[in-house]
Amino acid sequence: MxxxxxxxxxxxxxxxxxxxxxxxxxxxxxxxxxxxxxxxxxxxxxxxxxxxxxxxxxxxxxxxxxxxxxxxxxxxxxxxxxxxxxxxxxxxxNSHFLEEPGKTKVIELINIAQAKIVENLRTGQSLTLSIKRLKLFALLQTQYIGVLPDDIAKRLIKFIKAGSVYDAYVKSASSHKVNIFIKEVKRAKRYKDQPSFLSNSETALLVKNPKREEKDEDSQNNDSYLEE
CATH class of the missing domain: 1.25.40.10 (Tetratricopeptide repeat domain)
Structure with a gap:
């Protein structure tokens, strides 16, 4: 080891x-x-x-x-x-919450469920991430809890559709706020060289140069084509 x-x-x-x-x-x-x-x-x-x-x-x-x-x-x-x-x-x-740059992230959900629902959430509860149209929802079994911010959801949806797998857990919850912890379990081969979650510095670079991510994706597409 x-x-x-x-x-x-x-x-x-x-x-x-x-x-x-x-x-x-x-x-x-x-x-x-x-x-x-x-x-x-x-x-x-x-x-x-x-x-x-x-x-x-x-x-x-x-x-x-x-x-x-x-x-x-x-x-x-x-x-x-x-x-x-x-x-x-x-x-x-709790190994669920061991942070690894690029592989884990604490995310505050938006449009959260009613207070009577989220107030009953407990730290460590397992959540399911469900793709619906262009949104990524967080569910407790089949119960809606909230939705991920669009910028994060867009990236994760791309990774999930390519084969990446993620675990999600309740990190903290109150009547007006829910934070979840998302952990990459498996990374799609297509994106083997791209982290699931960007650091703040990488995010800043994308804001300045939004075409960078497109170029990275094109590069991955070419790599996977050559591998096939």
């Missing part, structure tokens, strides 16, 4: 001290390994070493100023009212 996979598994198992050792090893090999730095920061946060956690997240921001994971967690760590109880023993995180 590679050091990267060992680092991920130790996090899932709640072995945070070992996770720190493994991720520091990865960062030593490649100081710009953003994934390893984010995992390192998470491990430091959980065991209560907030100064080290801030430092690791800051390194990520220095490399990628628009990295959403690092920016979000830095903001939390700088909150003076934040209270974190260090964990001395093993603490296993």
């Amino acid at each position: 590679s050091i990267k996979n060992q680092a991920i598994q130790t996090a899932l198992q709640g072995n945070w001290n070992e996770a720190i050792v493994l991720n520091k090893s990865l960062v030593k090999e490649n100081p710009e390994d953003i994934d390893a730095l984010n995992r390192l920061a998470l491990a430091y946060t959980i065991i209560g070493k907030l100064k080290e956690a801030k430092s690791a997240y800051q390194k990520v921001v220095n490399i990628d100023p628009l990295n959403s994971i690092a920016l979000r967690n830095l903001k939390k760590l700088k909150d003076k009212n934040l209270k974190i109880i260090p964990l001395n023993g093993n603490y296993q995180i």
Whole structure:
């Protein structure tokens, strides 16, 4: 098993001290390994070493100023009212919510269902993503919960129709807001070199040059044609 996979598994198992050792090893090999730095920061946060956690997240921001994971967690760590109880023993995180850049994303649904429905949602509940016309709906079994924003839905619909598979879970819910966590389970061969979810910096580039995504798709079409 590679050091990267060992680092991920130790996090899932709640072995945070070992996770720190493994991720520091990865960062030593490649100081710009953003994934390893984010995992390192998470491990430091959980065991209560907030100064080290801030430092690791800051390194990520220095490399990628628009990295959403690092920016979000830095903001939390700088909150003076934040209270974190260090964990001395093993603490296993829900593997559903382990963030992986390009493969996972927390999304706020729009046009959500009535309050009496969404107020009964619980973190971790599995949702189904259903394509209807040009929309991507989030359902709890057959119950409508909400719809994904058009920009995200457009990209995911393209990937799903090509064969990509996603899991979706309730991340948080209140009477007026529902956040879901979407995780790529399988990537379509046609889009093997394209992430399901763009980073903020990549999104900004697409806004400036909307034809870039079309060119990327054309390139993938040519690649799949040659493979056939």
